Amino acid sequence: MIDLDRLFREYHQPLVRYLARRLGDRDWAEEVAQETFLRAARQESIVSERSWLFAVATNLLRDEARKDARRRRHLELLREQARAEEAVEPEPTTLERAQEAAFARKAVDALSERDREALLMREEGLNYTEIASALDLSVASVGTTLARARKRLVEAYEALQREGWPGTRAEAGGGARSGGQGTHAAS
Amino acid sequence: MLHLDEGTIHAWLDGELPPDEAEEAARHVASCAACGALVAEARGLMAGATRIVSALDAGPAGVVARGDVRATTRPRGYRFAITPARMSIAATIVVAVGITLSVRHASRDAAVPTAAKTTVDSPAAAAAPRIAAQRVAAADSISSPPASPAPQALKAKRATVSKLASAENNAPVSGKPAGAQAPAAGILPIVEQKALSVSRQTAADAAKQVASAAPVAEAAPAPRRLDSTRAKDEMAKVAVDSISRAPAPPARRAVSVSAVNQLAEVVTTSDRDAGSIGGVTFPSCYRVVVDSTDWRGRIPASFALERLATIAGAAGQGSAAGAAGPRPSAAPVQANRVIAFAPSGNPVHAILPNGRVDSLVVGQWAANSGLINVQFRADPRRPVTLQLMNASSTAHVISNDRTDSVRIVRMTCPR
Numbered sequence: 001m002i003d004l005d006r007l008f009r010e011y012h013q014p015l016v017r018y019l020a021r022r023l024g025d026r027d028w029a030e031e032v033a034q035e036t037f038l039r040a041a042r043q044e045s046i047v048s049e050r051s052w053l054f055a056v057a058t059n060l061l062r063d064e065a066r067k068d069a070r071r072r073r074h075l076e077l078l079r080e081q082a083r084a085e086e087a088v089e090p091e092p093t094t095l096e097r098a099q100e101a102a103f104a105r106k107a108v109d110a111l112s113e114r115d116r117e118a119l120l121m122r123e124e125g126l127n128y129t130e131i132a133s134a135l136d137l138s139v140a141s142v143g144t145t146l147a148r149a150r151k152r153l154v155e156a157y158e159a160l161q162r163e164g165w166p167g168t169r170a171e172a173g174g175g176a177r178s179g180g181q182g183t184h185a186a187s
Numbered sequence: 188m189l190h191l192d193e194g195t196i197h198a199w200l201d202g203e204l205p206p207d208e209a210e211e212a213a214r215h216v217a218s219c220a221a222c223g224a225l226v227a228e229a230r231g232l233m234a235g236a237t238r239i240v241s242a243l244d245a246g247p248a249g250v251v252a253r254g255d256v257r258a259t260t261r262p263r264g265y266r267f268a269i270t271p272a273r274m275s276i277a278a279t280i281v282v283a284v285g286i287t288l289s290v291r292h293a294s295r296d297a298a299v300p301t302a303a304k305t306t307v308d309s310p311a312a313a314a315a316p317r318i319a320a321q322r323v324a325a326a327d328s329i330s331s332p333p334a335s336p337a338p339q340a341l342k343a344k345r346a347t348v349s350k351l352a353s354a355e356n357n358a359p360v361s362g363k364p365a366g367a368q369a370p371a372a373g374i375l376p377i378v379e380q381k382a383l384s385v386s387r388q389t390a391a392d393a394a395k396q397v398a399s400a401a402p403v404a405e406a407a408p409a410p411r412r413l414d415s416t417r418a419k420d421e422m423a424k425v426a427v428d429s430i431s432r433a434p435a436p437p438a439r440r441a442v443s444v445s446a447v448n449q450l451a452e453v454v455t456t457s458d459r460d461a462g463s464i465g466g467v468t469f470p471s472c473y474r475v476v477v478d479s480t481d482w483r484g485r486i487p488a489s490f491a492l493e494r495l496a497t498i499a500g501a502a503g504q505g506s507a508a509g510a511a512g513p514r515p516s517a518a519p520v521q522a523n524r525v526i527a528f529a530p531s532g533n534p535v536h537a538i539l540p541n542g543r544v545d546s547l548v549v550g551q552w553a554a555n556s557g558l559i560n561v562q563f564r565a566d567p568r569r570p571v572t573l574q575l576m577n578a579s580s581t582a583h584v585i586s587n588d589r590t591d592s593v594r595i596v597r598m599t600c601p602r
C-alpha cells in the first residue's frame with residue numbers, strides 16, 4: 001500500500017506547479033492534482049512515483065482538452081485583470097510582469113503538446129527517464145524533444161515581444177517593445 | 188568525431204548523458220568551435236526557457252491572490268464547488284426523499300410506539316413523528332457505514348486526499364474534529380447539517396405542537412426503517428464530490444502565495460544578531476518571488492542592498508579589508524555587527540522572515556550601466572551571482588557553469 005501522506009507532501013507542490021503552468025489556472029490545477037492523488041491512493045504500489053503522478057496528471061489534462069476554450073477565456077480574464085491591476089497599482093514591475101506572463105503563456109501554448117509537456121516536466125526536475133516514462137517516449141529522444149521545445153519557446157516569446165501584445169500595443173507603445181527586447185537580450 | 192547534435196548537447200547540459208558519453212562530449216566541445224557555439228546557444232536557450240516558464244507562475248499568482256479578483260475567478264475553477272444553490276438542491280433532494288419514504292410507509296407507522304401516537308391530536312402534529320423518524324433515518328445514514336465496502340474505502344481515500352490538501356492549505360475541510368466519526372462519516376457533515384436543519388425548519392410548527400411527543404419518537408428505536416439504506420445512498424451521492432472539494436478561501440490564498448515564493452522559508456544567514464541595522468538607508472530591497480529549487484538555500488529569499496558608505500564604519504573596524512572607494516566614518520557602527528566575509532563592494536544583507544534586516548553581510552553588490560551584480564557567499568565553494576537588470580523583474584543567477592533565471596520583486600526596505 002502506498003504512503004499517500006508522504007506522496008502528497010513530496011509531490012503535491014511540484015505537480016500543482018506543473019499543472020498550473022500547463023493550464024494557466026491554479027485552482028483547476030489543484031483540482032486535477034487532487035484527482036491524481038486520489039487515483040494514486042487506489043494503487044497498491046507505484047514503481048516510479050514521480051513519473052507515474054505526472055503521467056496520470058498529463059492524461060487527465062488530455063481528457064479535458066476540450067476545455068481549451070475555457071482556458072482561452074481565462075487568459076482573456078487575466079488580461080483584463082492585469083489591466084485593472086495596472087490601474088490600481090501602477091508599479092512598473094507589475095505591468096511588465098503581467099505582460100511577461102501573458103507572453104509566456106502564449107509562447108508555451110504555441111508549442112506542440114508533447115514539447116510543452118516535456119519542457120514543463122523538465123522544469124519541475126524530472127529526469128529524462130521519468131519524462132520518457134510519463135510521455136511514452138524513448139529516453140534517447142527526450143534531449144531532442146527538449147532542444148526543440150526550448151528553441152521554439154524562446155523564438156515564440158521573442159517574436160511576441162517584437163510584435164507586442166495586441167491589446168497593449170497602443171498603450172505600452174514602442175517603449176515596451178524596445179524595452180522588452182533590451183531586457184531579454186541579456187539572457 | 189562527428190559533431191554533436193542539439194539533442195545530445197541539451198542532454199549533456201542537463202547532465203543526462205552517461206559518464207563516458209559526457210566525457211567524450213566535453214572533450215569534443217573543447218576542441219570544436221562549431222559545437223562550442225552550439226553549446227553556448229543551448230545554454231542561452233535553456234536559461235531563456237526557464238525564465239519564460241517561470242513567468243507563467245507570476246501572472247496568475249499576482250492576479251488570483253487579490254481578494255476581489257478571486258471572487259470573480261474562483262468559481263471557474265471549481266466544477267464541484269459548493270454553492271448555496273447547489274446546497275439548496277442537495278438539501279431539497281434529501282428532504283424530498285425522506286418525505287417520500289415516510290409517506291410510502293405511512294401504514295407502517297403503526298409500529299411506532301403508542302406513546303408517541305396517542306399524544307397526537309392534530310393533523311399537523313401527526314407529521315412530527317414522521318419527520319422525527321426521518322431525522323432518525325438521516326442520522327442513521329450518517330453515522331452508520333454504507334452497505335458497500337468498496338465505496339466506503341473510496342470515500343475514505345477521497346476524504347484523506349481532501350484532508351491532506353486542506354492540511355497543506357492550513358485549514359480543515361470541515362469543522363468536524365478529526366476522528367470524531369468513522370471514516371465514511373467525514374465526508375457527510377455539511378449535508379448532515381443542511382438536511383437536518385431543513386427538516387427542523389419544515390417541521391418547526393408541528394414540532395411546537397408536539398414538543399413532548401417528538402423526543403419520544405426520536406428516542407424510540409422502532410421508527411428505524413428499512414429505507415434508511417436507500418436514504419443513505421441518496422445522501423452519499425450528493426455528498427461525495429461536493430464535500431471533498433469544500434473550499435477554504437483565506438487558506439487557499441495563503442497557499443497560492445507560498446507556492447509562488449518558494450524561498451520564503453529559506454534564510455541563509457544565522458538568526459543570531461538579528462537586530463535591524465538602525466539608521467541605515469538601503470538603496471533597495473528585493474524579494475525572490477520564483478526560483479528553481481536548485482538555488483534553494485544559496486540565495487536568501489529577501490535581501491537588502493546597502494551602500495558602501497554605510498558600511499564604512501564597520502570597515503573601519505578592520506572587517507572589510509580591501510574595500511574600494513571612500514570610507515566616510517559618518518555611519519554609526521554597531522558593536523555587535525558580524526561581518527560574514529570581507530566585502531570588496533557594497534554589502535548585501537538578508538532580510539529575515541520577521542521582516543528585519545540581518546546584520547550579517549551575506550554578499551556584495553556593484554552597479555554597472557543598468558546592471559546590478561549581487562554576489563552571494565552563502566556557500567563559499569559555490570558563489571552565486573545574481574544579476575539584476577534595470578526596470579526588469581527577471582534576474583539571472585549565475586554559478587559556475589550554470590545560468591538560471593529568477594523573478595525578483597522590489598520591496599519596501601525595513602525601517
